[in-house]
Amino acid sequence: xxxxxxxxxxxxxxxxxxxxxxxxxxxxxxxxxxxxxxxxxxxxxxxxxxxxxxxxxxxxxxxxxxxxxxxxxxxxxxxxxxxxxxxxxxxxxxxxxxxxxxxxxxxxxxxxxxxxxxxxxxxxxxxxxxxxxxxxxxxxxxxxxxxxxxxxxxxxxxxxxxxxxxxxxxxxxxxxxxxxxxxxxxxxxxxxxxxxxxxxxxxxxxxxxxxxxxxxxxxxxxxxxxxxxxxxxxxxxxxxxxxxxxxxxxxxxxxxxxxxxxxxxxxxxxxxxxxxxxxxxxxxxxxxxxxxxxxxxx
Amino acid sequence: xxxxxxxxxxxxxxxxxxxxxxxxxxxxxxxxxxxxxxxxxxxxxxxxxxxxxxxxxxxxxxxxxxxxxxxxxxxxxxxxxxxxxxxxxxxxxxxxxxxxxxxxxxxxxxxxxxxxxxxxxxxxxxxxxxxxxxxxxxxxxxxxxxxxxxxxxxxxxxxxxxxxxxxxxxxxxxxxxxxxxxxxxxxxxxxxxxxxxxxxxxxxxxxxxxxxxxxxxxxxxxxxxxxxxxxxxxxxxxxxxxxxxxxxxxxxxxxxxxxxxxxxxxxxxxxxxxxxxxxxxxxxxxxxxxxxxxxxxxxxxxxxxxxxxxxxxxxxxxxxxxxxxxxxxxxxxxxxxxxxxxxxxxxxxxxxxxxxxxxxxxxxxxxxxxxxxxxxxxxxxxxxxxxxxxxxxxxxxxxxxxxxxxxxxxxxxxxxxxxxxxxxxxxxxxxxxxxxxxxxxxxxxxxxxxxxxxxxxxxxxxxxxxxxxxxxxxxxxxxxxxxxxxxxxxxxxxxxxxxxxxxxxxxxxxxxxxxxxxxxxxxxxxxxxxxxxxxxxxxxxxxxxxxxxxxxxxxxxxxxxxxxxxxxxxxxxxxxxxxxxxxxxxxxxxxxxxxxxxxxxxxxxxxxxxxxxxxxxxxxxxxxxxxxxxxxxxxxxxxxxxxxxxxxxxxxxxx
Numbered sequence: 001x002x003x004x005x006x007x008x009x010x011x012x013x014x015x016x017x018x019x020x021x022x023x024x025x026x027x028x029x030x031x032x033x034x035x036x037x038x039x040x041x042x043x044x045x046x047x048x049x050x051x052x053x054x055x056x057x058x059x060x061x062x063x064x065x066x067x068x069x070x071x072x073x074x075x076x077x078x079x080x081x082x083x084x085x086x087x088x089x090x091x092x093x094x095x096x097x098x099x100x101x102x103x104x105x106x107x108x109x110x111x112x113x114x115x116x117x118x119x120x121x122x123x124x125x126x127x128x129x130x131x132x133x134x135x136x137x138x139x140x141x142x143x144x145x146x147x148x149x150x151x152x153x154x155x156x157x158x159x160x161x162x163x164x165x166x167x168x169x170x171x172x173x174x175x176x177x178x179x180x181x182x183x184x185x186x187x188x189x190x191x192x193x194x195x196x197x198x199x200x201x202x203x204x205x206x207x208x209x210x211x212x213x214x215x216x217x218x219x220x221x222x223x224x225x226x227x228x229x230x231x232x233x234x235x236x237x238x239x240x241x242x243x244x245x246x247x248x249x250x251x252x253x254x255x256x257x258x259x260x261x262x263x264x265x266x267x268x269x270x271x272x273x274x275x276x277x278x279x280x281x282x283x284x285x286x287x288x289x290x291x292x293x294x295x296x297x298x
Numbered sequence: 299x300x301x302x303x304x305x306x307x308x309x310x311x312x313x314x315x316x317x318x319x320x321x322x323x324x325x326x327x328x329x330x331x332x333x334x335x336x337x338x339x340x341x342x343x344x345x346x347x348x349x350x351x352x353x354x355x356x357x358x359x360x361x362x363x364x365x366x367x368x369x370x371x372x373x374x375x376x377x378x379x380x381x382x383x384x385x386x387x388x389x390x391x392x393x394x395x396x397x398x399x400x401x402x403x404x405x406x407x408x409x410x411x412x413x414x415x416x417x418x419x420x421x422x423x424x425x426x427x428x429x430x431x432x433x434x435x436x437x438x439x440x441x442x443x444x445x446x447x448x449x450x451x452x453x454x455x456x457x458x459x460x461x462x463x464x465x466x467x468x469x470x471x472x473x474x475x476x477x478x479x480x481x482x483x484x485x486x487x488x489x490x491x492x493x494x495x496x497x498x499x500x501x502x503x504x505x506x507x508x509x510x511x512x513x514x515x516x517x518x519x520x521x522x523x524x525x526x527x528x529x530x531x532x533x534x535x536x537x538x539x540x541x542x543x544x545x546x547x548x549x550x551x552x553x554x555x556x557x558x559x560x561x562x563x564x565x566x567x568x569x570x571x572x573x574x575x576x577x578x579x580x581x582x583x584x585x586x587x588x589x590x591x592x593x594x595x596x597x598x599x600x601x602x603x604x605x606x607x608x609x610x611x612x613x614x615x616x617x618x619x620x621x622x623x624x625x626x627x628x629x630x631x632x633x634x635x636x637x638x639x640x641x642x643x644x645x646x647x648x649x650x651x652x653x654x655x656x657x658x659x660x661x662x663x664x665x666x667x668x669x670x671x672x673x674x675x676x677x678x679x680x681x682x683x684x685x686x687x688x689x690x691x692x693x694x695x696x697x698x699x700x701x702x703x704x705x706x707x708x709x710x711x712x713x714x715x716x717x718x719x720x721x722x723x724x725x726x727x728x729x730x731x732x733x734x735x736x737x738x739x740x741x742x743x744x745x746x747x748x749x750x751x752x753x754x755x756x757x758x759x760x761x762x763x764x765x766x767x768x769x770x771x772x773x774x775x776x777x778x779x780x781x782x783x784x785x786x787x788x789x790x791x792x793x794x795x796x797x798x799x800x801x802x803x804x805x806x807x808x809x810x811x812x813x814x815x816x817x818x819x820x821x822x823x824x825x826x827x828x829x830x831x832x833x834x835x836x837x838x839x840x841x842x843x844x845x846x847x848x849x850x851x852x853x854x855x856x857x858x859x860x861x862x863x864x865x866x867x868x869x870x871x872x873x874x875x876x877x878x879x880x881x882x883x884x885x886x887x888x889x890x891x892x893x894x895x896x897x898x899x900x901x902x903x904x905x906x907x908x909x910x911x912x913x914x915x916x917x918x919x920x921x922x923x924x925x926x927x928x929x930x931x932x933x934x935x936x937x938x939x940x941x942x943x944x945x946x947x948x949x950x951x952x953x
Contacts, residue, residue, distance in 0.1 A: 092335035102335075188335060218336045226326055229334035236337070239329055240344055244351045248343035256339065 003150050005107035010281045011115055017288040018120055019113065021081050021180055021207055034079075047071045081122035081180055082139045084171060085110045085149070086164070087156065088185030089130045091232040094158035095186075097217035099277045106184040107153045108280045109211060113182065114149045116288075118142075126152055129167030131160045139179070161233045162189050168197035172204050180207045187212055187260055195263040202267040209270040209287070212260060216275045221249045304375035304429065304921075311370040318362035354940055361937040368930035372923040377427060390484030391432040393474045394421055394446075396458055397492035397527075398438045398866070399465040400882045401889065403616035404493065404531055412614075413527035414460060417491035418453045420525065425449040427921055432483070436473050438465030438498075439838060439866040443477040460616060461866035462882040463838035465498040468505040471522065475512035478520060486520050494528040494892040497885030499900070501892065506900050513904040522906040528891045534558040534613040535566060536887040540589070541827060542622035542834075542879075544596065544603070549624060551592040553607060556887050560586050570594060572605035574855065601626060602833070602877050604870040606856055617887060621854055621870050623833035623879040629656040630676035630822045635664055637682050637709055644801040644809040645679055645706075648818040657822070672696045676825040677818070681706035681800065684714040684721065698790030700828030702821045705796045707765035715769070717787045717794055722766030725781075732760035733799070733806075735783055735813075738775035743786060744795060744817040744824075745775055759783075759813050761799040761806035771796070784817075793824060837880045838866045848874035 021034070050059060050070035060073040087110060093103040100108070114124040118141060125139030126149045135156075137148050164185050171181060181201055187194060187210075201208055223242035230237045257273065264271035270291070274283050303309060334340065398414060406416035425433060426449060433446040439461040452458055467490070474488045492498065513522060540552040549572060557564060562584055569578045572594055581590065596603065604623040611618060632649040636642045642661060649659035662669055664682040667689050678693065680703060685693050693716070697703060707721050714720070727733050735756045738745045747753045756775060764777070771785035774795070787794045797817070801809035808814050835841035842865045844850055852859050854870035864871075870879045892900070897908055 095333065095335040186335060188338065215335075226329040228329045228331040229337065229340055230331060231337040232333050232335050233337075237331075238337070238340060238344065239326065240340065241326075241355070244355055245340070245343040245346075248346040248351075249339055252339040252342045252346075253336065 003107075003111065003154055005104065005111045005153065006115070006150070007108075007112075007281075010112060010284075014112065014116060014281065014284055014288070015119065017116070017285065018292075019081070019083070019117055019122070019180075019288055020291045020293060046074050048074060080141060081117070082175075082177060083114070083117050083122060083124045083180040083182060084127055084139060084175065085114060085124065086127045086129065086167060086171065086181060086183045086185070087153070088162055088164045088183075088187075089128050089133075089156050089158050090162035090164070090188075091158050091160055092162065092186050092188050093213075095215055095218070095232060096276065097215050099215075101158070102186060102213045102215065102276055103156065103158045105213060105274075105276045105280060106211070107156075109184060109284065110182075111150055111153055112280070112284055113287075115146060116284075118146055124149060127167055127171055128152060128156050129163045130158075131163040133160075134163060134167050134170060158232075165189055165193045165197045168194075169200055172197070172200040172206070175204065175206065178205050178207070180209065183208070183210045184213060185210075186214060191256070191259045191263060194260070195266070198263060198267040198269060202269075207270075208264075208267055210264055210272065211283075211287075212271065212273045214273065214275055216277050219253060219275065221246050221253070302377045303371075304377065304427075306374065308370065308374040311373065312367060314370060315363045315367045317366060318359055322359055358937050358940045361933045361940065365930045365933035365937065368926045368933060372926035372930065376922050376926065389428060389431050389487050391434060391486045392421075392425060392428075393434045393436060393443070393477060393483075393486065393488045394452075395436045395467075395470045395474055395488060395490040395492075396438060397465040397467070397490075397495075397498065398458070398461045398463065399493075399495065399498055400460070400462050400616040400886045401493050401495050401498075401614070402465075402527065403460050404534060404614040406527060407529040412460070413493050413529075414458070414491075415453065417525055417527055418458055421489060421491065422449045422452055434477060434483075436470055436477070438467075438470055439463045439863075441466065441470055441473055443473060456860055456862040459860070459863055461837065461863060462616065462868035462880070462886075463866045464836070464883045464886065465492065465495075467492060467499045468503045468509050471509045472505060472512060475509070475516065478516055484518075486518065488520060488522045489525060490522060491525040491527065494524075494526055494897075495886070495888075496890040496892055496896075497883070497888050499892050499896075501896060501900055510901060510904045513901075513906070519905060522901070522904065524897070524906060524908045526908055526910045528910070531558045531889050532613060534617070535564075535609055536614070536617035537568070537607055537609050537620050538881070538884065538887060539607060539620040539622040542605075542624045543826070544624045544626060545593075547596050547598075549594045549596050549603070551594065551607070551622070553590055553592055553620075555581065555583065555588045555590075555609075557586045557588075558613075558889060566609055569608040570605065571608065571854075571856070572596070573599060573603045604833075604854060604877060604879060606854055606870070606879075608856070617882065619856060619868070620881055621856075621868055621879040623870055623877045625833055625877075628829060629658060630826055631671070631674055632657065632659045632677040632679065632818075632822060633670045633675055634659055634661045634679045635667060635670075635682050636661060636679070638663070639709075640802045640809070641681055641706070641800045644814065645681065645818070648801075648811065648815045649677065649679065649822070651815070667692075672701075675701060676829075677701075677822045678703040679706065679818070680704070681708070683708045683710070683712040684716040684719075686714050686716075690716055694789060697792030697794055700791035700825075702792060702825030703794040704818060704821050705794060706800055707767075707798060709800075717769075717789060719767060719769040719771060719785070719787065719796055722768055725764050725766055727762045732762060733764055733777045733779070734761075735759045735775055736778035736780075738784070743774035743784065744820040745784065745813070746820075754816050755812045758810070759799075759806060759808060761808070763805040764799045767796060767798055791828065793821075795821060833877055833879060835878050835880045836883050837868050839880070841878055842871065842873065842880060845874060854879075 047060065047063065048071065050072050054072050058072050060071050063071040087106055089103065093106065094101050096102070110126065117124040121141060123139035123141040124145060126137040128135040135152065137152060198208060221242065226239060226241050228237055228239045261271060272283065272287060396417070402414040403412045406413045425431065430449060433449055434443050435446050435457060436443050437457045440457060444457065446452060446455065471488065471490070478486055513520065536556045538554045540554050543550045555566065563582060565580050565582045567578060567580045569576055570592070602623065602625045606619050606621040609618045634642065634645050634649060636645065646659045646661055650657040670678070672692055675696065678696065678701065693703060712721060738756050740747045740753055745754045745756050767782055767785065771787055773782040773785050775784040776782055783798050785796045799806040799808055801814050842850070850864055851872045852864065852869045853872050856869065859867040859869060868881045894908060
């Protein structure tokens, strides 16, 4: 295959699983997702009184026969889903201790999910962000969109400082219709600023899913000898004795994770902390599974 | 506490202390470089770890360095004890000067053994610790140097056994210096084990300057290390027979008891053993010193005799016994050299009262002095112009040999002097007034109180004439105007007494016998001691040397003596035909000791150190490598504990 982040077997296995929106979407074509508007699906929504101007074809004559009143029978509208993949392309996404780098892992997730989304007739778009650069492919449902997304993903290399917060604000402003915003990032930015950006998205009624991508080494900090750590974003360096600081490092990381979880919880985001040594197929499978409607709902 | 090392060269290994630090620094330099994304957490962790954890890491590093230091120090075999100064452990030969005087038999500070044995044991242990350097012993009794093959034998040698001899410390150090000079000994030290008794050290001895110079001038630096056994003397009583004279069928003993403690009163059982017959009594006295006389009936025994007095064992058993021997009482022969006149008869009468011991008094003029039998004279009374030339020399020799002389003023003027004393002008009291004795020595001299405590009525003496006296002297009695009546000059073993008035009615009432008789009789007694002294000697003295054909046998029955130490032991000896009782010197019962200042004054400028044995250890030096290994272990355990991650430090993140 042309792209090393795509695995046909994985695509085949996951192809049967739909990506459901957790809230009503406002697509521009009919689709498989709930819409906040009434439409022409077979799903009965409600009766309402006839008012002048209503299409008489939608009068429920049986109800008129029973009650001698004019009622309009309304049905749910089904629409398509618009998904935005927001890919953090800052230098820190290039980190890799042993397995795939974060950016490569993100490519796999984004490519696979975008394939599934377009395959089920929904729209997918991509936003690649880093400091001062914000590359955006608006979501469409065309099959050709996949090539665009894959090309961008393949060409995207991590560099510079993060621009995630600015990118989220931009997306929140520019995207009028409700959408599924899938964020793939290490979230190494100010948590308070991240919280503001997510609140902004939430305010615009977007469904937020976050893949918080970290390396196992970053979580465990399991080094034995002194290391010189070079910041991947600003190249500053620090020589440290891991044995001396491991405990405090883990405490700081734990605090960060707790804050991020709290922020995500506040905005009802679909938060997934993942490490790059995990099986991305399983991650996607779990992601899709958890989004399926609960029993009793469509 | 000074520390020395048996293997000082190994101390270079202390440089290895830097190994953990060097490894640490190298490790810090040989870090692995890694690109890192979560830098903020790293910076935060580093900031938080800066204080407590950095200190912890420094402690770990210190513990490692100290563990290595402890190991190196242990291997270098450190010694403590304060006896050896830096470098003192590097010694090839030790010259041990051992004080064997009776005072060294005092119980040591630890109370188990004598000071002498404690010193020997300490030296033995110390020499073992120092890998048995060559040992040369100079004991205080023989003052001769002898090689000792092994320190183990030190306490078995007869030359380290107790004696009753004096320890002439300056002489012993001089012997050691001579030995070092005459022999090639390598790195050498002189160890001197002594109780610092002042009489043994003789701080006024002129030889100390030579000793100091000798120590400084030795070809290689030789340290004199003084092992002081001078703990406070307690619970000790010493006894001594001052004189033993036969008077007809009685033995007159003059006895002195000296106590170390100043208790108010003491009841001391004392045993008299005279010619094998024992008798006991309990003496009660107050104060630290007590003198008394004891007359013991001799029954029908004739001729010579001997014995000893003994008190119960105390802190120093060596000074609990005193031996004596006596011979037949011989009549005192006095010579009265006089200008004639009234004093002659009174003086002659006081010398030989009728019926008293058949004493004799031969009256001579100044021109007849060649008739004096100096060897057998008990007392010389000189009432004439002071002797000069050959007569003065003979009188001087007589005095030096233990004789006694009473010198009275001449009637005429003279500028002659004798023993630095010169008669001055005749002094006459004012009309109707007298020169009266105002003050006299009641404890010493011919006007001392009697043994029953009754004083001589010297105040009854009245004089209208007296002669002035000049020179350096000790006044034993003075007139009310502080001018001397009686003065004393000690010459060798003898004594000369000068009196400034005459037993003449135109001079004084000295002839009334209240004063004159006791003075003269006590002078006779004093002069007679040199005859009885033929029966007594100081242990180690030349009197005990054998003349060809003589055999020395101890006959007192109090204890036995090894033949090699016989000359140094107190006891009663039959040497050929002679009967001699030997005792320790009187100075051994004077328990004054030198202090650090005295020592500094004596040995100032010479390489010496003073170590006071507190009796808390068998050895003067002690190896502490075991303690250092334990310390190393503690450091390593500390390091290990600190290296262990605290509980919870390795906990996984809650994701």
